[in-house]
Amino acid sequence: MSDDVLRIRTPIGIKYQYSAGPRVSSHLIGLMEGRFVGKRCPSCHLVYMPPRNGTCAKCGCLLGEDVEVGQRGTITTFCVVNVPFLGQTIKIPYVAATILLDGADMGMQHLIQEVEATEVRMGMRVEPVWRPREEWQPSMENVLYFRPTGEPDAPYESYAGQL
Amino acid sequence: MRDVAIIASAQAVNTATTTATPVEMLIPVVNQVLANAGMARSDIGFWCHGSCDYMTGQPFSFVSAVDALGAWPPIIESHVEADGAFALYEAWMKIQTGEVDTALVFGNGRSSSGDINRILTLQLDPYVVGPLWPDDRSIAAMQARACLEAGVITERAMAQIAARNHHNALTNPVALRRGEHSVEQLLAAPLVASPLRELDCPAHSDGVTAVIIAAGDRARSLRARPAWIRGIDHRIESQNLGNRSMTTLPSAVIAAQKAGVANDKIDVAELHAPYTHQELLLTAALGLGESTSINPSGGALCANPMMSAGLARFAEAAARIMDGSADRALGHASSGPWLQQNLVCVLEGE
Numbered sequence: 001m002s003d004d005v006l007r008i009r010t011p012i013g014i015k016y017q018y019s020a021g022p023r024v025s026s027h028l029i030g031l032m033e034g035r036f037v038g039k040r041c042p043s044c045h046l047v048y049m050p051p052r053n054g055t056c057a058k059c060g061c062l063l064g065e066d067v068e069v070g071q072r073g074t075i076t077t078f079c080v081v082n083v084p085f086l087g088q089t090i091k092i093p094y095v096a097a098t099i100l101l102d103g104a105d106m107g108m109q110h111l112i113q114e115v116e117a118t119e120v121r122m123g124m125r126v127e128p129v130w131r132p133r134e135e136w137q138p139s140m141e142n143v144l145y146f147r148p149t150g151e152p153d154a155p156y157e158s159y160a161g162q163l
Numbered sequence: 164m165r166d167v168a169i170i171a172s173a174q175a176v177n178t179a180t181t182t183a184t185p186v187e188m189l190i191p192v193v194n195q196v197l198a199n200a201g202m203a204r205s206d207i208g209f210w211c212h213g214s215c216d217y218m219t220g221q222p223f224s225f226v227s228a229v230d231a232l233g234a235w236p237p238i239i240e241s242h243v244e245a246d247g248a249f250a251l252y253e254a255w256m257k258i259q260t261g262e263v264d265t266a267l268v269f270g271n272g273r274s275s276s277g278d279i280n281r282i283l284t285l286q287l288d289p290y291v292v293g294p295l296w297p298d299d300r301s302i303a304a305m306q307a308r309a310c311l312e313a314g315v316i317t318e319r320a321m322a323q324i325a326a327r328n329h330h331n332a333l334t335n336p337v338a339l340r341r342g343e344h345s346v347e348q349l350l351a352a353p354l355v356a357s358p359l360r361e362l363d364c365p366a367h368s369d370g371v372t373a374v375i376i377a378a379g380d381r382a383r384s385l386r387a388r389p390a391w392i393r394g395i396d397h398r399i400e401s402q403n404l405g406n407r408s409m410t411t412l413p414s415a416v417i418a419a420q421k422a423g424v425a426n427d428k429i430d431v432a433e434l435h436a437p438y439t440h441q442e443l444l445l446t447a448a449l450g451l452g453e454s455t456s457i458n459p460s461g462g463a464l465c466a467n468p469m470m471s472a473g474l475a476r477f478a479e480a481a482a483r484i485m486d487g488s489a490d491r492a493l494g495h496a497s498s499g500p501w502l503q504q505n506l507v508c509v510l511e512g513e
């Protein structure tokens with residue numbers, strides 16, 4: 001029938017208060033100071049950066065002491081983004097990479113710029129380019145992107161365990 | 164059927180707020196229940212978790228809970244979007260299959276992440292009732308009002324239940340709310356959602372409960388007096404409030420029957436009744452009499468950690484068997500408006 005109700009709108013809204021937790025907080029405070037602060041697992045001694053949700057998933061335990069890492073790091077693996085998509089803010093092709101910061105045992109994702117996509121490679125040494133200090137927030141977005149340092153590439157063995 | 168028993172439990176101290184992440188809250192309780200059982204993570208055959216994404220407001224938030232388990236080498240694990248008591252039911256089934264002999268079951272929730280009375284509105288039918296945004300208290304108050312008008316309960320009986328549970332919680336170290344209140348004091352308190360007063364409503368809290376269950380001789384080797392699961396049954400009412408009885412709980416009646424509640428005397432019952440009038444409805448539906456001690460822990464009225472309060476009832480009932488103070492106990496867990504879901508478990512000593 002033409003007057004059947006086929007669709008209704010029932011908007012819902014709930015406000016939540018997100019808590020980073022004490023362990024991730026020291027990491028976020030570090031970012032406000034332009035530092036990369038990770039955490040060491042007291043059981044397997046791996047350094048997590050970022051410190052995930054404050055836990056070592058492998059050991060099932062709470063992370064322990066703060067460990068400052070970086071700021072330089074090594075590209076362990078990467079992908080070249082060639083596909084345009086809605087809301088894209090970066091000119092394609094560009095590179096998203098997994099970066100192992102010096103002193104960390106866990107790679108993190110970030111953008112690679114100031115280099116042609118075709119020149120990016122595994123083992124390439126990179127450093128962060130921070131936003132102007134007055135724009136810093138408790139967020140990894142304080143780092144605009146990573147760029148090559150010009151150092152010789154890291155030997156494969158130094159990051160083979162990450163792959 | 165394989166004989167399966169609860170052999171250990173642990174609960175976090177319930178709090179009104181917390182800054183820890185859900186997984187940070189879980190780890191100490193998982194460690195504690197393992198210590199209480201004298202077991203290592205590698206001794207656990209199956210892990211089963213109850214939680215709800217609406218509590219944290221994060222899709223797939225339960226995935227991070229696995230980080231509390233130390234899932235390396237890989238483990239066998241499952242999750243229910245429900246109270247941990249329903250995870251215990253799944254774990255009991257898993258042991259029945261013969262695949263595993265032990266299971267660690269846990270439920271957790273941080274009620275303080277949002278407005279819990281409003282979050283619970285989202286469990287209502289999203290077409291007709293949900294868009295009116297009745298909060299949890301208002302829905303419960305409608306049921307209490309219907310029961311009063313039908314003569315099923317009295318305000319005085321509700322106050323007596325509030326007084327007893329808050330008194331019992333004085334000796335429960337993990338309760339959030341406790342205290343001595345006279346019935347007259349309680350009846351003089353202002354209404355928060357007529358006919359409910361503040362202490363007729365649950366003390367919503369942030370909390371974690373973990374329980375270990377084991378089969379047969381494995382249970383006997385781990386605990387001198389395990390709490391044997393002699394019957395367990397889960398029944399559900401219609402999700403359409405208009406199809407529901409407001410003054411009786413037919414699903415709880417069936418669950419109690421199937422779980423064999425009436426086969427012998429029940430010494431202790433831990434009922435997951437968030438509101439005072441619901442304890443009365445449950446006591447009637449489960450056929451519990453004067454000889455049964457109801458909610459020695461203070462129940463969900465004194466600490467209602469969402470997704471963990473039902474499992475806490477099982478833990479409290481089992482504790483009375485394990486310490487020898489009861490021979491036959493009942494654990495009950497519920498979920499949904501007006502006690503829509505009812506899970507009944509009969510526990511016995513040997």
Ligand SMILES: [Zn+2]
Pocket residue numbers: 041042043044045046056057058059060
């Ligand atoms: Zn570790």
